[in-house]
């Protein structure tokens with residue numbers, strides 16, 4: 180499930196508890212409807228509708244076909260298992276969900292009446308207020324708009340971006356005490372508040388997109404001469420001169436929620452990665468740009484935003500790394516600088532290794548340009564490459580060429596004679612090694628291949644169906660059936676977890692690595708994020724991360740649709756932990772929607788498990804058959 184905001188307003192919580200106490204007094208637990216999602220007191224996303232799922236008490240299941248569940252006045256069918264899935268409108272604030280179970284023949288006429296109710300439940304949830312515009316009638320500064328993730332440290336030549344929200348159609352400016360006064364700001368055109376969950380998983384429309392007015396922006400290019408140490412930006416707002424008001428007031432001022440440090444003598448500073456693997460991101464908390472940087476890599480930090488260092492990787496490339504797994508080196512130390520003179524390749528039966536001797540551990544990035552072209556980028560490196568020595572006995576590498584893309588960015592471009600299977604990057608002391616892995620022997624046969632199946636979740640149960648069947652249980656049952664089918668066809672199959680024992684997400688790729696997996700398939704079942712209607716949006720979907728896993732994802736998705744008969748819910752690039760390892764093709768399959776009563780029930784059947792098993796086995800076989808080994 181998605182991350183939920185846990186910042187409750189204490190007063191609201193107290194109200195929830197009182198409401199709950201009042202509600203539970205009326206009936207005993209065994210007789211009540213069980214609401215599985217949302218949980219009582221949960222803070223939902225700021226959306227206008229949500230699904231509610233749960234089940235009726237066991238004593239009523241024999242007559243389930245004749246029952247309805249009425250939630251906040253809307254009627255929903257009860258599945259024969261006793262489960263139900265409702266879709267109801269929400270309003271912001273403390274929101275009450277009231278559920279009653281009635282006989283279809285004798286529901287009360289009033290949508291809010293509880294007369295003749297056979298069972299009931301009441302819970303309260305919190306729906307955050309979406310950002311709204313401020314009235315033009317009074318002068319108000321609401322506060323930061325899209326602020327940095329924390330305090331900023333920036334230097335001369337960089338631009339401080341400032342945005343705040345307040346009364347629309349006013350005059351706005353900002354100042355930095357001791358640095359600059361009266362920097363003019365302009366009101367931006369109204370912003371639309373979109374919700375990613377609906378855009379990606381829904382029908383694509385934003386159900387109630389709000390146009391937000393009164394957002395002002397301005398910027399200040401930091402000159403060399405100024406200094407500021409942990410200073411807050413001051414926002415100013417006043418009525419425009421041409422607007423007439425009865426009571427003209429003094430301009431308003433408000434401090435930014437973050438502090439700025441300008442031209443600090445703490446930067447630049449060389450930092451060394453002190454964690455085993457580390458990602459460099461595009462922005463703090465934003466997209467992963469560079470993966471798996473090992474302990475010991477050094478780079479130049481030129482500033483900071485919150486708990487993130489801003490790294491200058493080359494003339495124009497920047498990235499952000501979390502401060503906690505990184506140590507600052509003594510002032511004056513520079514990151515390594517290498518002139519690359521030579522590159523050499525070494526062929527082995529299962530791989531080919533490209534070795535580049537460097538002066539230190541430079542950040543690196545691997546780009547899969549297409550199925551036969553891989554680009555290795557090394558930052559902080561200068562080419563004097565006069566020599567590339569090929570292992571002539573090896574046939575995987577067709578040609579390697581180099582380019583200095585810009586100052587501080589060296590690229591080795593490797594063209595292969597057949598499709599990339601996987602790769603591995605590491606440092607041996609300061610020699611950088613890129614190992615391109617060859618496909619397993621007898622590539623077009625499933626027989627003898629090592630397949631690691633990953634039943635998603637464990638102690639953390641993942642999504643839960645209306646009757647309480649957890650994704651962790653459903654995924655395991657499916658994986659065991661897939662294992663049986665693959666084993667019958669001659670594959671060696673390993674489960675990341677063979678039972679309900681706990682296995683953290685981060686430990687799963689290690690199981691694949693230690694078993695020398697040829698392929699990795701993670702098995703899950705789906706739910707929707709808040710605000711997306713599961714009745715309209717459901718089906719089977721498959722996810723990949725690296726391009727070399729795309730064909731496997733397509734083959735399995737094709738088979739999943741064919742074998743299960745469920746709707747095609749799409750093929751996805753997904754930034755998923757288990758899909759990120761580079762050494763083998765890796766995919767994640769979302770088989771059914773466990774939150775839909777019919778599909779939760781399907782997941783408990785041997786027939787459906789066998790359909791999924793056949794689909795995954797057929798999909799892997801199709802992928803292996805189609806794999807282009809250049810022969």
Ligand SMILES: [Zn+2]
Nearest residue numbers: 635641703704
């Ligand atoms: Zn899952």
